[in-house]
Amino acid sequence: MNKATKILIIQFLCFAVIFLAARVIIVNFNLLSGLWIPIVSGVAAILLAPQFKVFKVDGKETVFVAWLFSKKGKPVNWL
Template sequence: MNKATKILIIQFFCFALIFLATRTIIVYFNILSGLMIPIVSGVAAIVLAPQFKVFKVDGKDTVFVAWLFSKKGKPVNWL
């Protein structure tokens, strides 16, 4: 499995975790109802989930992560 595939899987799990957490909070506190629950949860997950990108630097694949709370992309060394 190459790095791009691993990154896609990790990014999906981050999105799913944030989506389920926000959906659970919205349902628990009875903030919204109906179709608005998954819509608001999805938008929150899209905004808050970290974005992983693979770039070729010096001939090898390097993974960078960008997030809402960081100004620049940071290299990821654990992949």
Template sequence: MTKSTKILIIQFLCFAGIFLGARFLIVHFALLTGLWIPVVSGIAAIVLAPQFKVFKVDGVDTVFIAWLFSKKGKPVNWL
């Protein structure tokens, strides 16, 4: 499995976890109904989910993570 495939899976799991958490909180604590629940949950997950990118640095695939709360991308060493 290549790093790009691993990154895609990890990014999807992060998005799905944030989406489900936001959906649960919105259903129980907000006054939204119908189609607005998944729309607002999706927007929250898009904004809050970390972004992973694979770059070639000196001929080696390096994974960087960018997040809403960080100023610049940071290298990830655990992949």
């Protein structure tokens, strides 16, 4: 499995965890109802989930992660 495939799976898992957490919080506190629950959960997950990108730097594939609260991407060494 190459790095791009691993990154896609990790990015989806981050999105899914944040989406489900936001959905549980919204439902438990009765903040919204109906179709608004998945819409707001999805928007929150899109904004809060980290974004992973694979770039070729010096002939090697390097993974960078960008997040809403960081100004620029940081390299990831654990992949």
